Amino acid sequence: MLLAIDCGNTNTVFSIWDGSKFLATWRTSTEWQRTADQYYVWLSTLMNIHKIDVVIDEVIVSSTVPRVVFNLRVLSDRYFNCRPIVVGKPDCLLPTPPRVDAGTAVGPDRLVNTAGAFDRHGGDLIVVDFGTATTFDVVAPDGAYVGGVIAPGVNLSLEALHNAAAALPHVDITKPQQVIGTNTVACMQSGVFWGYVGLVREICARIKAERDVPMRIISTGGLAPLFGQTEDLFDVFEDDLTMHGLTVIHRYNKENT
Secondary structure (H helix, E strand, C coil), X not given: CEEEEEEXXXXXXXXXXXXXXXXXEEEEECCCCCCHHHHHHHHXXXXXXXXXXXXXXXXXXXXXXXXXXXXXXXXXXXXXXXXXXXXXXXXXXXXXXXXXXXXXXXXXXHHHHHHHHHHHHCCCEEEEEECCEEEEEEEXXXXXXXXXXXXXXXXXXXXXXXXXXXXXXXXXXXXXXCCCCCCHHHHHHHHHHHHHHHHHHHHHHHHHHHHCCCCEEEEEECCHHHHCCCCCCXXXXXXXXXXXXXXXXXXXXXXXX
């Protein structure tokens, strides 16, 4: 049984994959100080609560937080008696290697999203991931990651706005009823929501023009459904794209090592 772990800057997601479907998915905050023992107590407790009685003997990890990887390796070795596959490391094979500037380190999350999106939708894609950062990944016809765009994440922008302007409150991001706000909160929500709609639409349009081929836009990440309420912004929403990409890379490594 495979344990797929996606460690982002804000949250870490654990999913149990039985070879055909995910049996369970759980999320916890990302904390580099968390030990392997703490991970195991948390994970085994959730498995007991949900009556998931399986033996985990394989692990794959994608992490944008390097300091977390050590304890996840210890978790795999100590409790699951296996060496994890870590996306982005030299011994992790990719279905199609990225084509970027020499010496460039591509984020593991972007490699995983590329693999998952290509497996489900083929090539000529733009993958928009609403995470701590809002990223745009360009997937070539053969499934290679060939570059993209990184913009500040939605919640990061809201936090920066609040911290930099003492009079502006914390607000929850939502789709406003109208563009013109009639109070401070509504003004902030409109600026962030419609600002990001414009950002996504313009960046995707420019990517399409630069590539000069028809491209599908795939959205993923926690806030993707909210922005998906805007007509024609995305072609497809994928809730589990990153976790699916981890299973694709794991399968490729099993078949080719």
